[in-house]
Amino acid sequence: MQRPPSGHFIDPEPFRAYCREAAFAPGAVLRTKGLLSIDMYLLTDGEVEVSVERNGQPGAIATAQRGAPIGEIGFLTGVPATATVTAKTESRALYIDDPTWREIERSEPALAVELYRTLAEVAEGRQSYNLRFLAAGEAPQPDITSKVVLCRTPEQLLEAQRIRYEVYCEELGRTSPFADPEKRVIADDLDETGHVLLALENEAPIATLRMNMARHGPLGLLTELYGMAQSPHHPEDTAIVTKFIVRKDHRVGQSSFRLMTTALEMAQRYGIRQCFMDCVPELQPFFTSLGFTQSGPPFLHRENGRSYPLVLDIERHAKKVGRLAALVLR
Numbered sequence: 001m002q003r004p005p006s007g008h009f010i011d012p013e014p015f016r017a018y019c020r021e022a023a024f025a026p027g028a029v030l031r032t033k034g035l036l037s038i039d040m041y042l043l044t045d046g047e048v049e050v051s052v053e054r055n056g057q058p059g060a061i062a063t064a065q066r067g068a069p070i071g072e073i074g075f076l077t078g079v080p081a082t083a084t085v086t087a088k089t090e091s092r093a094l095y096i097d098d099p100t101w102r103e104i105e106r107s108e109p110a111l112a113v114e115l116y117r118t119l120a121e122v123a124e125g126r127q128s129y130n131l132r133f134l135a136a137g138e139a140p141q142p143d144i145t146s147k148v149v150l151c152r153t154p155e156q157l158l159e160a161q162r163i164r165y166e167v168y169c170e171e172l173g174r175t176s177p178f179a180d181p182e183k184r185v186i187a188d189d190l191d192e193t194g195h196v197l198l199a200l201e202n203e204a205p206i207a208t209l210r211m212n213m214a215r216h217g218p219l220g221l222l223t224e225l226y227g228m229a230q231s232p233h234h235p236e237d238t239a240i241v242t243k244f245i246v247r248k249d250h251r252v253g254q255s256s257f258r259l260m261t262t263a264l265e266m267a268q269r270y271g272i273r274q275c276f277m278d279c280v281p282e283l284q285p286f287f288t289s290l291g292f293t294q295s296g297p298p299f300l301h302r303e304n305g306r307s308y309p310l311v312l313d314i315e316r317h318a319k320k321v322g323r324l325a326a327l328v329l330r
Contacts, residue, residue: 010115010119011067012042012043012067014111015042018100018103018107019095019100020095021092021094022095024046024092027086028087030048030071030086030093031070033084035080036074036149037071037074037075037266038266039075039096041093041094042070043065043068043070046089046091048064048065048088048091049063052082064085069119071085072122076152079150097216099216146199146255148197148198148258148259149200150195156198157191158185160196160205160243162185163208163245164243168303169181170184174304174305178303186303190210190212190220194211195212197259199255206247207246207259208244209241210242211240211267214234222240225278225296226311227276227309231274238273238274240277241263241277244277267314272314273315274312276295276310276312277309277310277312278301278304278307278308278309279307280307287310291312293312294310295311
């Protein structure tokens with residue numbers, strides 16, 4: 001099979017066997033600056049416009065055509081999108097997400113290695129271009145002190161797993177079958193297919209949350225415990241949220257709402273209709289006020305004790321959660 005050449009062009013043809021192709025009408029947005037994404041695209045046809053804000057105003061800085069990757073920086077590093085990408089003409093692109101990456105790595109490791117190397121060259125060139133563009137105008141405002149990233153490296157995931165252990169085992173004195181006292185982490189199989197968010201304040205990890213979409217892999221006993229089979233949207237359009245943990249000295253701040261709104265925004269963009277989770281009895285009134293309803297009988301959680309399974313109708317209640325979060329985050 002033909003390998004993608006070096007340089008900034010990536011031949012899409014070797015990847016067609018592993019990727020579905022998506023179509024975009026003129027004006028369709030492929031990527032929005034500032035939002036996290038769990039996927040990327042590889043253009044196969046048409047032309048897109050890449051723009052980045054300067055002085056608070058959007059400005060076109062480049063166009064991209066067949067063979068150009070879209071959203072690769074955010075997808076590979078877990079940071080929010082650095083630019084907005086809009087279809088300029090009728091366009092098509094191959095869709096690449098984590099399951100696709102895993103299949104390519106398993107089936108054709110040489111193809112995956114060459115793609116990683118080529119994407120590094122593309123990312124370096126684009127970041128240099130963005131810096132020159134911004135330098136031509138006023139200096140960009142410094143980043144806010146708190147942000148949410150998607151864990152894309154072993155080091156980031158380890159930080160999230162350490163927060164779990166610190167709160168569950170050391171602060172609350174609970175036991176977990178998934179705890180490793182020597183490494184001071186809690187890790188389980190859902191980390192392999194989950195999207196783990198990490199909240200940072202001044203670059204220090206302070207909170208974490210994990211979202212698993214049912215379409216991306218098995219959820220074990222939680223499918224039954226949460227009553228997910230009764231949902232008309234399961235499994236294609238359902239997800240679960242677990243390991244929602246905030247360090248003690250930040251629980252009164254904005255971290256919880258920033259994580260919640262980021263997860264909710266991601267769920268909406270990826271077509272999730274219902275989100276399931278569980279909570280301890282004392283937190284049930286809070287989640288009920290946000291629109292969650294009980295989705296099954298209470299059960300004994302191996303880490304949290306007595307827990308209530310809950311479900312949120314995202315389409316119905318997303319605006320309510322967003323309005324409440326806006327009051328807290330402003």
